[in-house]
Amino acid sequence: MSAALDACSSLGIAVDEAGGPDGGPLALPRTEAEACELIGSFEDTSEGARLAPLGLGSSVDWCRPEQAAGDVRTLWLSTRSLVEAQGGVGVVEYVPGDGTLTALAGARMTDLRAVVAEGGHRITPAIGTDSTLGGVLAAGRSGGDRCAHGPGRHHVLGMRAVDGGGRVARSGGRLVKNVTGFDLHRLHVGARGTLGVVLEASLRLVPTPEAEALLVSEPLASDAEAVALALEVRADQRVRPRQLVVRDRRVHVVVAGRAAQVELERAAAEAHLGSAEVIAGDGSEERALAAADRAPAMRVLVAPSRVVEATRAIASALGETAGIVIEPDAAIVDLPRSLVDGHAEAWTDALLPALDARGARVESRCPLEPTVAAALAERHARATTAPERAWTGRLIEAFDPLHVLRTSGFPAGFDSDR
Amino acid sequence: MTLTRKHLKELRRIVGERGVRADANARSAYESDGFMLQSARAEVIVLPRTTEEAAASVRVLRDAGLVVVPRGAGTGLSGGARPTEGGAILGTARMREVLEVNEVDRYARVQAGVVNVHLTSACADKGLFYAPDPSSQTACTIGGNVGNNSGGPHGFKYGSTTRHVRGLTLVDSDGNVSELGGPLADPAGGLDLVGPVVGSEGMLGLVTEVVVNLVPTPESVETLLCMFESLDACCDAVSEMIAQRLEPSAIEILDRLTIEAVEASVLRAGYPDNAEAVMLVEVEGGAAEVEATREDVLAIARSFGAFDARSTSDAGERKRLWAGRKGAFGAMGRIAPDLYVADVVAPRTRLREIVATATDACHERGLKLSNVFHAGDGNLHPNISYDRRDEDEVKRVLEAGRIIMEACVAAGGSLTGEHGVGLEKQDEMCLVFRDEDLDAMNDLRRAFDPSGFWNPGKMLPVRGCREIHTPPLPREAGSAEAAGASAT
Numbered sequence: 001m002s003a004a005l006d007a008c009s010s011l012g013i014a015v016d017e018a019g020g021p022d023g024g025p026l027a028l029p030r031t032e033a034e035a036c037e038l039i040g041s042f043e044d045t046s047e048g049a050r051l052a053p054l055g056l057g058s059s060v061d062w063c064r065p066e067q068a069a070g071d072v073r074t075l076w077l078s079t080r081s082l083v084e085a086q087g088g089v090g091v092v093e094y095v096p097g098d099g100t101l102t103a104l105a106g107a108r109m110t111d112l113r114a115v116v117a118e119g120g121h122r123i124t125p126a127i128g129t130d131s132t133l134g135g136v137l138a139a140g141r142s143g144g145d146r147c148a149h150g151p152g153r154h155h156v157l158g159m160r161a162v163d164g165g166g167r168v169a170r171s172g173g174r175l176v177k178n179v180t181g182f183d184l185h186r187l188h189v190g191a192r193g194t195l196g197v198v199l200e201a202s203l204r205l206v207p208t209p210e211a212e213a214l215l216v217s218e219p220l221a222s223d224a225e226a227v228a229l230a231l232e233v234r235a236d237q238r239v240r241p242r243q244l245v246v247r248d249r250r251v252h253v254v255v256a257g258r259a260a261q262v263e264l265e266r267a268a269a270e271a272h273l274g275s276a277e278v279i280a281g282d283g284s285e286e287r288a289l290a291a292a293d294r295a296p297a298m299r300v301l302v303a304p305s306r307v308v309e310a311t312r313a314i315a316s317a318l319g320e321t322a323g324i325v326i327e328p329d330a331a332i333v334d335l336p337r338s339l340v341d342g343h344a345e346a347w348t349d350a351l352l353p354a355l356d357a358r359g360a361r362v363e364s365r366c367p368l369e370p371t372v373a374a375a376l377a378e379r380h381a382r383a384t385t386a387p388e389r390a391w392t393g394r395l396i397e398a399f400d401p402l403h404v405l406r407t408s409g410f411p412a413g414f415d416s417d418r
Numbered sequence: 419m420t421l422t423r424k425h426l427k428e429l430r431r432i433v434g435e436r437g438v439r440a441d442a443n444a445r446s447a448y449e450s451d452g453f454m455l456q457s458a459r460a461e462v463i464v465l466p467r468t469t470e471e472a473a474a475s476v477r478v479l480r481d482a483g484l485v486v487v488p489r490g491a492g493t494g495l496s497g498g499a500r501p502t503e504g505g506a507i508l509g510t511a512r513m514r515e516v517l518e519v520n521e522v523d524r525y526a527r528v529q530a531g532v533v534n535v536h537l538t539s540a541c542a543d544k545g546l547f548y549a550p551d552p553s554s555q556t557a558c559t560i561g562g563n564v565g566n567n568s569g570g571p572h573g574f575k576y577g578s579t580t581r582h583v584r585g586l587t588l589v590d591s592d593g594n595v596s597e598l599g600g601p602l603a604d605p606a607g608g609l610d611l612v613g614p615v616v617g618s619e620g621m622l623g624l625v626t627e628v629v630v631n632l633v634p635t636p637e638s639v640e641t642l643l644c645m646f647e648s649l650d651a652c653c654d655a656v657s658e659m660i661a662q663r664l665e666p667s668a669i670e671i672l673d674r675l676t677i678e679a680v681e682a683s684v685l686r687a688g689y690p691d692n693a694e695a696v697m698l699v700e701v702e703g704g705a706a707e708v709e710a711t712r713e714d715v716l717a718i719a720r721s722f723g724a725f726d727a728r729s730t731s732d733a734g735e736r737k738r739l740w741a742g743r744k745g746a747f748g749a750m751g752r753i754a755p756d757l758y759v760a761d762v763v764a765p766r767t768r769l770r771e772i773v774a775t776a777t778d779a780c781h782e783r784g785l786k787l788s789n790v791f792h793a794g795d796g797n798l799h800p801n802i803s804y805d806r807r808d809e810d811e812v813k814r815v816l817e818a819g820r821i822i823m824e825a826c827v828a829a830g831g832s833l834t835g836e837h838g839v840g841l842e843k844q845d846e847m848c849l850v851f852r853d854e855d856l857d858a859m860n861d862l863r864r865a866f867d868p869s870g871f872w873n874p875g876k877m878l879p880v881r882g883c884r885e886i887h888t889p890p891l892p893r894e895a896g897s898a899e900a901a902g903a904s905a906t
Contacts, residue, residue, distance in 0.1 A: 061868070082520065096661065097767040098767055098796075099660060099663070121663070142604070167854050170851065174830065175763050175796060177578065177618050177836070178841075179838055179839075180847070181856075182617070182832045186613025190609070207665060240703070257703070258707045258711065260707075261704045265704075280485065300603065303602065304524050330606070361602055383606075385597075387592075391865050395862070398861035398864070
């Protein structure tokens with residue numbers, strides 16, 4: 001690692017020696033060229049360390065620095081410093097007339113949201129926490145608005161990324177429709193930085209709705225009951241929710257669009273929810289973002305038709321559901337770390353088998369106790385074919401041939417010491 | 419090695435007599451797709467009925483040393499679904515089963531050869547539909563749509579195919595079968611391998627089944643027809659609608675020559691005979707949303723000089739208006755025997771400028787240009803009518819096509835919005851991408867297909883000898899054709 005730090009010094013890159021989320025060193029390049037040169041030369045100087053991009057750290061838990069830090073040190077590479085060196089908020093191009101935004105990876109989502117709001121647009125995925133664009137994309141995050149707009153990855157128009165060999169490659173573009181070349185950017189979204197460091201991305205924006213209302217139900221007896229009620233709203237053709245989330249046993253419904261339509265949909269949704277708190281106008285967007293916000297430690301994906309059963313199985317196995325957030329339309333159940341740490345036996349003996357029986361897939365986003373990690377690895381091995389593992393392996397070899405960008409446990413089946 | 423009688427016998431055992439075609443007539447029928455300017459013949463056409471048959475066929479073809487071109491209905495317009503030289507075509511024409519429609523979870527599982535419009539028909543009684551609707555949707559297949567990441571008029575609201583594919587079944591060059599993704603919402607625990615396969619033009623493997631997203635049928639739908647005295651004004655009105663952030667589900671433009679061709683055809687839609695251009699707009703959603711958006715669209719159209727406009731929610735009339743639009747390419751056959759359909763994308767703020775460039779390029783070369791395009795997405799289709807028997811005219815058509823592409827790229831646009839690169843735009847990839855970008859794309863291709871077995875010689879330009887793709891092995895004179903002649 002000392003040689004890597006020397007390399008930073010010789011490249012003129014400042015280092016905050018304890019600036020990383022694990023207390024490790026954080027490199028602060030000022031230009032893209034510096035960042036690329038550091039990555040390209042990293043293997044020669046790393047002494048077995050790894051390099052990981054860092055925005056604001058909101059997704060770092062998902063990339064499991066603790067595990068990687070066990071035996072392998074990490075040199076963190078700031079994407080924020082590239083934005084700060086330029087002096088702006090990281091917007092490369094915002095074209096209101098075309099509804100597109102191109103920004104640096106280190107740009108704060110809150111800053112970008114403010115910029116496009118001026119032009120009557122919103123960013124999807126709608127993310128409430130203070131994250132960077134690169135972090136959101138690398139973590140494969142979607143927003144509460146996926147009910148209306150789909151997952152975040154569907155709105156990435158193009159990207160530039162530097163891979164583990166220091167090669168900068170671009171795919172896609174800044175246009176809302178474009179099928180020229182392979183969609184490399186789709187690989188980087190959700191790859192947690194293992195195939196490269198995102199430098200810049202272009203997004204398709206969505207219009208700010210003319211009107212919007214958030215309806216929050218009274219708490220129901222259980223999360224499963226709340227999910228069942230949310231699915232009732234989903235099945236009502238009169239309501240097209242922008243957001244549909246269950247948290248704290250309450251159903252949160254956002255309706256948005258033309259003012260007259262929102263009034264109709266709000267009334268239809270209220271008919272399902274009964275006495276609901278209604279937040280309209282100023283503050284509704286922030287409240288909606290907060291309702292959907294979470295940093296899951298474990299994610300359960302299941303079909304909507306089985307999400308009630310899966311929720312019951314979670315409650316039954318863990319004995320509690322405090323802190324879980326459910327999107328019934330996408331059928332995603334996100335569990336906080338408090339329902340993972342210290343529950344190893346419940347996961348391995350009861351919950352995972354019960355979820356298996358319901359066709360669910362489970363993805364971890366935090367360090368796990370060894371027995372749970374082993375059980376998940378075994379499930380992933382069963383769910384993937386030999387060709388899938390070969391394709392993934394070859395992609396890693398092509399884009400990170402020297403394994404400087406490795407992250408423990410991701411992709412599933414590829415160890416940190418690969 | 420080459421395709422021998424033994425290989426043909428084995429292929430026939432796997433897919434049946436009707437599934438193997440090696441005779442001259444069949445090979446001729448498959449020598450090009452919708453891009454008719456170039457053609458080349460495969461040694462054999464194999465038409466499996468199931469994933470298992472496809473996988474077994476791949477193993478035989480690989481053993482024979484042939485490369486393979488995946489093909490759906492052959493409606494593609496970039497030369498992507500025909501061989502560069504020899505090899506085999508693996509077609510999905512007999513894989514036409516809708517395997518599952520799940521109403522609650524809103525997805526369908528289909529074989530790759532299902533015709534696009536048949537899928538929507540199969541789920542209509544459940545209040546759901548499949549959103550991507552290419553103009554060729556009565557013929558093109560879901561597998562072909564996946565290969566090209568196809569769009570269609572309603573892509574303005576719903577996006578292209580990639581936003582509607584949840585999972586797929588992929589056969590690799592060893593004949594192994596993998597199910598990528600599936601009905602669940604996101605990739606779990608690994609890389610998103612579905613994303614790069616969509617739009618990969620058959621270069622990463624053979625897609626045999628697809629899990630697609632289904633969308634609830636809207637409560638209310640209206641189709642608007644706005645008539646303009648000038649194509650420029652029509653383009654500017656669209657740019658303004660985008661700038662005003664209106665959200666119809668489709669915004670299309672047809673120019674005068676297109677209108678005349680449609681109205682003279684069996685697809686007569688009732689388009690006006692006194693307009694230089696018409697804008698076809700669809701608005702859908704809740705009744706109040708439709709009403710509000712319709713009024714905003716009409717107000718902008720009028721402010722940009724629309725001299726007449728009408729809207730309809732009548733299903734029959736709407737169908738007629740859209741049949742005219744979707745059949746426009748076919749109707750062009752009245753103008754000349756052949757049609758070159760350009761497919762380029764411009765920033766939506768610069769539609770008028772690119773249309774003007776196309777007009778000038780064709781006028782200067784004495785070519786007949788008509789325009790029918792997905793204006794809301796900036797996806798232009800300048801169509802040049804020509805006669806391929808006239809070599810000089812073909813040369814002028816290709817010149818004009820290149821000028822249009824270059825103008826789009828210079829304006830910040832792109833080479834293709836929905837038809838793919840294929841063979842037609844392979845060389846122009848270097849206008850858009852640098853060597854490093856193309857190297858990375860090549861790395862992606864090799865990760866899935868290290869031996870260059872799938873659709874070689876497409877999309878990625880050859881920039882040096884090291885990149886020349888694995889050619890089909892030399893064929894012993896007459897061996898396959900002679901052996902297959904009796905099979906037809």
